[in-house]
Amino acid sequence: MSLADTFRTLHHGRTPADPLVLPGPWDAASARVFEEAGFPALATPSAGVAASLGYEDGQTPADEMFAAVRRIVRAVSVPVSADIEAGYGLPAKELVERLAETGAIGCNLEDTGPDGTLKDPREQADRLAQVRAAAGPDRLFLNARIDTFLRAGVADPVAEAIERARLYVAAGADCVYPIGAPREALPRLRAAIEGPINVGSPDLDGPSLREWGELGATRITFGPGLQRRAMGAVRETAEGLR
Structure with missing residues (x-):
């Protein structure tokens, strides 16, 4: 079984009390x-990698992000999925090839455009379909990030997230990620969305991982939360040395 197959299998057959927990190196x-x-x-996490390279979130050049992912993949034997933001404007075929060069077996693709607004959902679904076609049916695990909870002016973020999720899954996404969804929205999202749902849990002092799973999360990631907590420990050590 390939690493991509192993990774895909990890998302299925899970009980609500046992969500897939994916730390973000x-x-x-x-x-x-x-x-x-x-x-x-x-x-x-793109923001955590950006911070480690000295960039603000969203400002990392594509070459540096792919190089960082390559170093991470090389260091471990387990599957690694990469947050590549909106894909750096690369055509689908080139994006898939560059991901393959890093050794990553999956990726996040977000639906916020370069101007900071939500992309048209059908346009984003077409983009996901192009990536799926370039990668083939099994080679790449596509996690489609849905940003309706992050953007102002969305009248019903839950309903909009559900509509986008349906389009993205139909386009070939393996998982959807309604980033920023509050815990009270999870049961409604779970009831309406087919397939795995990723929940971001940057607040490590919030709901437990089991609670997120019981609310409807298939998998849990942490964005830059772990990197920021680690830097907090470094800062505390530095202050102690003074």
């Missing part, structure tokens, strides 16, 4: 720590 060293702790797969 920001460099090779943190990736090794998470693998040694026993996690079966990892998912890089």
